[in-house]
Amino acid sequence: MQNDKNKCGLIERKKGEFSDPINLDAYVWYQNNWTHDDYEHVHARGQLSFVSQGYQYFYIENRIYLVPQNHVIWIPSKVKHKSRSEAEHVDLMVILYANVPEFDFFRSVHVFAVPTVLREMLGYASKWSQNFEENKEQYHFLQAILNCLPNFCSENHNLQIPIPSNEKLIPICEEINNNFKYAINIEMLARKAAMSARSLQRIFKAETGITVQKYHQLIRILKSIEMIDQKKFTLTEIAYMVGYKSLSAFTSSYQAIMKDGPRAMKKKVLTARY
Known part of the structure; x- marks a missing residue:
């Protein structure tokens, strides 16, 4: 440079x-x-x-x-x-x-x-x-x-996506980031961090301010926003791609994070002008 x-x-x-x-x-x-x-x-x-x-x-x-x-x-x-x-x-x-x-x-x-x-x-x-x-x-x-x-x-x-400073939690975040479409297995994640499931939940919340489950939900919704921006998929397709079993479940989760529904975001993306 x-x-x-x-x-x-x-x-x-x-x-x-x-x-x-x-x-x-x-x-x-x-x-x-x-x-x-x-x-x-x-x-x-x-x-x-x-x-x-x-x-x-x-x-x-x-x-x-x-x-x-x-x-x-x-x-x-x-x-x-x-x-x-x-x-x-x-x-x-x-x-x-x-x-x-x-x-x-x-x-x-x-x-x-x-x-x-x-x-x-x-x-x-x-x-x-x-x-x-x-x-x-x-x-x-x-x-x-x-x-x-x-x-x-x-x-x-x-x-906001929190980044924990505890090195044991970094692989946990990476595991969730890479496999966000699948359900969380707390016991498996705890073994990966070499701690008990209870300790993982407690330390993760103390480090990031949110639970492991909330982090998982947040990553799913952020990934869905990226997919909506691509203009290639329907909302139902996106719901399944990020791990939800129905459009209604996805919509409810999206609304909890974004304070607005995914249809509103999709409409904004489709009508945006260059």
Whole structure:
């Protein structure tokens, strides 16, 4: 990789470390068919990313955050992160802020669905993509988006995939990730971790904040979102492919995680514009 790489207006002087040549307090960068750098990087600006088509995974500290279509993620300044996606097409808008309010909200990562009013605001703001000239309307409008974020946020913590620090639990997560379509066998997983089933449940919950069963459900639903994005399968086919015995069981599980049904997601994907 060469030095002095430009990414969203920032300059990468050293791999993963960006300097900021932009004088604006905030600016917009919209990219159709987003390309990813699959390594951690950090910069001094707070980052609001809006996925208007496709989906993205963001790796931040000990968690992986799924940001589906029509969702945003807020990443505080100076927080290392990287992103990836298996989606065929990702449209992404990034707004980068040099200064943010001194509220707790802006010190943490947040992922949430975009309400209609915020989606309209982001759509309007896209007209300033890659504009680095002083513009009063741009300044005030982007500040309005920033200041309203805490009010728009209806956070979905189920979109976070926890990564345990206990090395004994890593093979358990890998086993579930690779065989998500099959029912969980706690006794088998416990033997794999060289502990009792009771200890596995207790340590897994303490490490990740969720049960083994909840982790399994979460992985199934995240895999189904990837399949919906491919536009190749019916919802019934996807339900069976991720391990559910019926569409109704899949729909109920999906709704518990996503706060909306899979039909709504499929409709958004099918009607998305390039």
